Each structure stands twice: as C-alpha cells, then as structure tokens.
Amino acid sequence: xxxxxxxxxxDCIVFAADSxxxxxxxxxxxxxxxxxxxxxxxxxxxxxxxLPIAAMTAGMGNFGPSSISTVTKDFRALxxxxxxxxxxxxxxxxxxxxxxxxxxxxxxxxxxxxxxSPIGSFQYWIGGYSSGEDLGEIxxxxxxNGVCSEALCDAGxxxxxxxxxxxxxxxxxxLVLGYSQELGKALVAGGIxxxxxxxxxxxxxxxxxxxxxxxxxxxxxxxxxxHFLAETTKQFVRFLPGSNTVGGSIDIATITKHxxxxxxxxxHFYSPALNPLETNHA
Numbered sequence: 001x002x003x004x005x006x007x008x009x010x011d012c013i014v015f016a017a018d019s020x021x022x023x024x025x026x027x028x029x030x031x032x033x034x035x036x037x038x039x040x041x042x043x044x045x046x047x048x049x050x051l052p053i054a055a056m057t058a059g060m061g062n063f064g065p066s067s068i069s070t071v072t073k074d075f076r077a078l079x080x081x082x083x084x085x086x087x088x089x090x091x092x093x094x095x096x097x098x099x100x101x102x103x104x105x106x107x108x109x110x111x112x113x114x115x116x117s118p119i120g121s122f123q124y125w126i127g128g129y130s131s132g133e134d135l136g137e138i139x140x141x142x143x144x145n146g147v148c149s150e151a152l153c154d155a156g157x158x159x160x161x162x163x164x165x166x167x168x169x170x171x172x173x174x175l176v177l178g179y180s181q182e183l184g185k186a187l188v189a190g191g192i193x194x195x196x197x198x199x200x201x202x203x204x205x206x207x208x209x210x211x212x213x214x215x216x217x218x219x220x221x222x223x224x225x226x227h228f229l230a231e232t233t234k235q236f237v238r239f240l241p242g243s244n245t246v247g248g249s250i251d252i253a254t255i256t257k258h259x260x261x262x263x264x265x266x267x268h269f270y271s272p273a274l275n276p277l278e279t280n281h282a
Contacts, residue, residue: 001020001022001058001167001168001237001245001246002017002018002020002043002057002058002059002166002167002168002245002246003017003018003058003165003166003167003168003172003229003230003233003234003237003246004016004017004043004056004057004058004123004125004165004166004167005017005163005164005165005172005226005229005230006056006125006127006138006154006155006162006163006164006165006226007162007163007213007222007225007226008127008136008138008155008159008161008162008163008164008213009160009161009213009214009215009216009217009219009222010135010160010161010215010216010217011217011218011219011222011256012136012219012222012254012255012256013054013127013128013136013138013254013255013256014219014222014223014225014226014252014253014254014255014264015044015054015056015125015127015226015252015253015255016044016226016227016229016230016250016251016252016253017043017044017056017057017058017230017250017251018043018167018230018233018234018246018247018248018249018250018251019039019040019041019042019043019247019248019249019250019251019267020037020038020039020041020244020245020246020247020248021037021038021041021061022034022036022037022038022061022243022245023035023036023037023038034242034243034245037243037244037245037247039247039248039249040248040249040267040269041061041067041069041248042067042069042251042267043056043057043058043068043069043251044056044251044252044253044266045069045072045073045076046076046253046261046263047072047075047076047079047098047102047126047128048076048079048080048088048090048098049076049080050090050260051090051093051128051260051261052128052129052136052255052256052257052259052260052261053095053098053126053127053128053129053255053261054126054127054128054253054255054261055072055102055124055125055126055127056124056125056127057072057122057123057124057125058122058123058166058167059120059121059122059123059142059143059167060118060120060121060122060143063106063110063111063114063118064110064114066110068122071106071110074105075101075102075105075106078105079098079101086101086104086105088101091131092131093130093131094130094131095126095127095128095129095130095136095137095138095139096130096137096139096151096153098126098128098139099126099139099140099141099151100151102124102126102141103124103141103148103150103151106122106124106141106143107141107143107148111143111146111148117146118146119145119146120145121142121143121144121145122142122143122144123140123142123166123167124140124141124142125138125139125140125154125164125166126138126139126140127139127255128255128261129255129256129257130157133157133257134157134257135157135158135160136155136157136255136257137153137155137156137157138153138154138155138162138164139151139152139153139154140152140154160215161213161214161215161217162213163176163212163213163225163229165229165233167246168233168237168245168246169181170233170236171232171233171236171237172229172232172233175210175229175232176209176210176212176229177205177208177209178204178205178207178208178209178210179201179204179205179208183201183204184197184201187200187201212225213225219254219256222254223252223254223264226252227250227252227265230250230252231250233246234246234247234250248267249265249266249267250265251263251265251266251267252264252265252266253266
C-alpha cells in the first residue's frame with residue numbers, strides 16, 4: 001500500500017509519496033498475506049531531466065522481476081532517446097502525450113507480457129507543464145486486474161487548483177471529504193437504496209467537504225499541505241491493526257514552469273557527498 005498526494009495550484013504542482021512497500025505471498029487457500037515490509041521504496045520520479053515533468057506511483061511495486069522504479073527509469077531513457085518511438089521533443093510536447101506514451105510502455109510493453117498476469121491494482125500519475133503553457137496538468141492511468149484505463153486528466157490547465165490522493169485513501173477521505181470510504185455500505189445497510197446512493201453521498205459532501213488547496217497558495221504552502229496529508233496518513237495507518245502499509249520517508253517534489261522539477265525531500269541509498277556527479281538516482 002502507499003500514500004500519494006498531488007497538490008495543484010497556480011504556481012506549482014507538488015507530488016508527495018511515502019516509501020513503504022509490502023512483500024505479499026499466497027497461502028494454499030489463495031489468501032494473500034504480508035510476509036515483510038520495507039521502508040525505502042522509490043515512488044516519486046523526475047520523469048524527464050531538465051523538463052517540468054514528474055511521475056508518481058501506487059499499488060503494485062513491481063512488474064515481474066523489475067521494480068516500478070526500474071521500469072520508470074527504462075521509460076525515462078526512451079523519452080530522451082533519438083529514434084525511439086517514445087521520444088518526446090523537449091521543445092514541443094504535452095503532458096497528455098507523455099501520459100499516453102507511459103501507458104503504452106507500462107501496459108503494452110511490460111505488464112501485458114507477464115505470464116501469468118498479475119492480479120491487483122497499479123496507479124501512475126504524471127504531472128507537469130506542457131510546452132509553452134502557463135499552468136500545469138495532472139494525468140493518470142491505472143491497471144486493475146489486468147485491465148488498463150485510458151489516460152485520464154485529473155486536473156487540466158483550466159483547473160486553477162486541485163487536491164488528489166491515492167493508495168491508502170481512508171485518512172484523507174475522512175479529513176477532506178468528511179466521511180469514510182465505507183459510507184456507501186453503511187447507508188445501504190441503513191436503508192438507502194443503491195439507486196439513490198450517489199445523490200445521498202453528494203448531498204452529504206455539500207456539508208462535510210473542505211477546500212484546502214487555494215489557487216493563490218504559494219509554493220511553500222502547497223508543499224506543506226502535501227506533506228501534512230501524507231504524514232497524517234502515515235501516522236493514521238501506523239496505529240491501525242495490522243502491518244504498516246504506509247511509512248518510511250516522505251519524498252516530496254515540486255514542478256514549476258521555470259524551475260522545472262525540484263526535490264524538496266528525498267532519500268538516498270548512497271552519500272551525495274561521495275557522489276557529487278550523481279544525477280540518476282530517482
């Protein structure tokens with residue numbers, strides 16, 4: 001499990017993600033159990049060096065023997081390779097184009113060739129600025145039990161601010177939406193018909209939801225909001241029964257029109273002081 005947070009305001013996009021990954025195994029009856037958890041996975045990436053494009057992932061931590069971090073870096077190399085079908089012109093590209101390329105590579109080139117096909121969910125966000133645009137965009141695709149969605153726009157150029165999250169949503173759902181993700185089941189159990197359930201939940205939301213991301217929010221405040229929501233989820237999950245499915249360091253990056261991709265906080269498995277020319281860690 002994971003927590004991924006995406007904050008979009010007029011000045012920037014902020015991505016934040018935790019670092020925990022779980023090792024799963026199947027019992028003879030098919031039940032999935034957690035064998036171990038590790039707290040140093042990479043889920044946040046600079047997708048194209050020198051350009052304002054970032055990626056973030058939740059769900060499956062690997063495709064076959066390759067971690068999603070490795071698959072992302074394979075894709076990143078193709079984006080910059082002249083002659084590659086995935087090459088993007090650094091002076092003429094769109095975030096939608098990059099997302100569609102990512103979907104093709106991750107699903108058609110890597111996931112679909114696995115045998116047997118993995119069961120589970122995989123989510124991949126791409127955020128950044130298209131060539132010549134003043135405002136950023138956030139796009140996403142996901143794979144659920146072998147079926148891949150089309151590229152979806154979570155926040156377009158015309159959306160001045162947005163707040164999105166994925167992975168382990170319960171804590172942020174309660175805080176921002178004002179209700180648990182189990183609310184629908186509770187309402188049906190209490191007598192609300194499934195046909196009127198969407199209307200009932202929308203009506204509840206009118207009274208309970210809060211707006212935390214303001215279009216005029218400065219970059220530093222957007223960073224602090226993303227960190228607050230990710231850290232809140234981390235601590236919420238920590239005290240729940242069971243293994244910690246969210247944890248480790250909170251990696252944070254900003255994407256802006258002029259400063260491109262900037263790390264705000266990140267972990268290293270090596271000392272930067274001993275590797276001053278290293279650029280390809282994440």
